[in-house]
Amino acid sequence: MDGMTLFGIISTLLGVTRALPQLVRLLLARHAYGVSVDTAATSMIVSSGWAIYGHLTHQPVISFASGASGVIFALITLSALRFGRQLKELKIVPVWFAALLLLGAVGGATGLSIALPVSVLAANIPQVWVAYRENDLTDLSLGMWLLSMAEGFLWGGYGLVQQDVSVLVNNTFQVITSALIVTLKLAHMVRCAKQTRAPLQMAGDKR
Secondary structure (H helix, E strand, O other), X not given: OOHHHHHHHHHHHHHHHOOHHHHHHHHHHOOOOOOOHHHHHHHHHHHHHHHHHHHHOOOHHHHHHHHHHXXXXXXXXXXXXXXXXXXXXXXXXXXXXXXXXXXHHHXXXXXXXXXXXXXXXXXXXXXXXXXXXXXXXXXXXXXXXHHHHHHHHHHHHHHHHHOOHHHHHHHHHHHHHHHHHHHHHHHHHHHHHHHHHHHHHHHHHHO
């Protein structure tokens, strides 16, 4: 098994599994506190764009991994809408869908290579905003965003090896935005832990 085949297997598995923790959390919790449906839907569109880009540039590992990721994000979008998020939250996705469609139709792989590197910002910034703005991040999956960071590092290395600037820039942004979301989620978890301990400490002091 050569290095590229091994990378293809790992990247495809990571593309499928990185968003699964969020999907599973939504299906178990039956609500979607702290989850940006705009990020999920935009990620679905962006993953589809990368799948097309991989096909046009003869990079099947990108097509397979991105296509698998796009399916999971579609399921997350539907689940988030079913469990409490609103259609009016979908603000970035229609704009970015139109932009990718236009650039892909006009410029093919070259057009997509212009838009896709910054697409991760369009996809992840709504989740950064929701995580910063909302007090309850109960259903935001820490595991998904840790895996997203790992995927960013993995694909960033692929971009370096293949000398594909689009892939490298995209995954640099992915690591940065995912790290911000992880930080906000961890801060929320620390606040919740303190709030849980405070009544117990007060009860102990009264004794």
